[in-house]
Amino acid sequence: MRRMHSPTVRRRRLAAELRKLRLSAKLGSAQAxxxxxxxxxxxxxxxxxxxGVAAPDLAALLELYEVNDPQTRNGLAALQKQSKERGWWYDYRDVFGGSALPDFESEASHIQTFEGLAVPGLLETPAYIKAAFRAGDALPDSVVERHLEARLERQRILEGHNPAKLTAIIDEAALRRMVGGTKVMYEQIQHLAHMALRHNVDLRVLPFSAGAHAGMLGAFTLLHFPDPLDTSLGFIESVASTLIVEEPHQLERLSEVFGHLQGSALLPNQTVDFLHRMLDDIPV
Structure with a gap:
């Protein structure tokens, strides 16, 4: 799969570059x-x-900051154009709502996620996705299918010649919950065991035997990007909203928690064995 540019990531990168140019020009924000x-x-x-930045506004900023190097100007113009493009997720805005997670995922080089109650969306099977979206609400089949399409499209970032790396920690509770019944969960756990063997997937189960752990307050995701200008982001989703975490001290705390969870979870090879034992225990 061809990895797509993220307009939101490109807008953040352009913003960082423009701030650097203003500081190099020794101008305060209000002064500029x-x-x-x-x-x-x-x-x-x-x-x-x-x-976003309109093309005429970008030209005015570069003039003010006395940026004359053609390569720099062309590079910033390209970022400005890319920041206005619409990604595949735009067609699914009715599904994703205000969440920008799929947008950022499309350009992330490393995704770290912890889930305590459900299988991470990037690792769900079609049957599991359908069962999860039907739970609690009598959604029409057309709406469920729409969510399924969007979720499967998201998962494509793990495929192709340059896939994102995924480090996923799943609490055992998420695997013991019979979402959709035994047949659906058998297929789901089998899929997890298969995905765990991929070179770009580091999958770890956090077993009940680990006791209390650092992630008991809820699920979260950390996204890291290949360009140093694109700082890491955290996502914390709830029923009502998605919180985007950008402050360095908050990101550091999420990274610390994730590190603790990794220390408590089974190693990747132990996780595969654990999943196979679970399959043996599911009556199908």
Whole structure:
């Protein structure tokens, strides 16, 4: 699969570059905005990647910062154009809502995720996906199929010649819950055992025997990107919303928790053995 550019990631990268250029020009944010005749909030929002940059505005900024190198100007113009493109997930905005996770996933080089109650979305089988979306709500088949299509499209980042690396820790509780019944869970656990053998997937089960652990407050995901300018992000999803974590101290805390969870979880080879034992115990 051809890895796609993430417009949101490119907007963040462009914002970081523009802030660096302003600082190199020894201009304060308010000072630069005043010289451009802009409200101070406009430049602030651009540098925080809270809004895009129109081509004329980019040209004005580069003129103000005296950026004359053609390679730099062309590179920033390319970022500006890519930041306005629509990715595949735009067609599924009715499914994803305001969550930008699939957008960021498309360009992430390493995804770390912990799930305590369900199988991670990137590792779910079609039958499991359908059963999960039907739980609790009498959703029409058309809506369920729509969610299925979107979820399977998301999973394609783990395929191809340049797949993302996935490190997933799953609490045993998520595997013991019979989502969709024994047949669905047998197929799901079998799929996990298969995925665990992929070179880009590091799968670990956190067994009940580990007792209390650092992730008991809930699931979360950390995304890391290949370009140093693209800082890591954290995602914490709830029933009502998705929290995007960007502050360094918060990301450090999530990384610490993930490290503790890895220390408590089974090793990858132990996880495969554990999954096979589970298959032996499921009556099908």
């Amino acid at each position: 905005a005043k010289k451009l005749g802009w409200p101070a909030s406009k430049l602030t929002r651009i540098e925080r990647a809270e809004r």
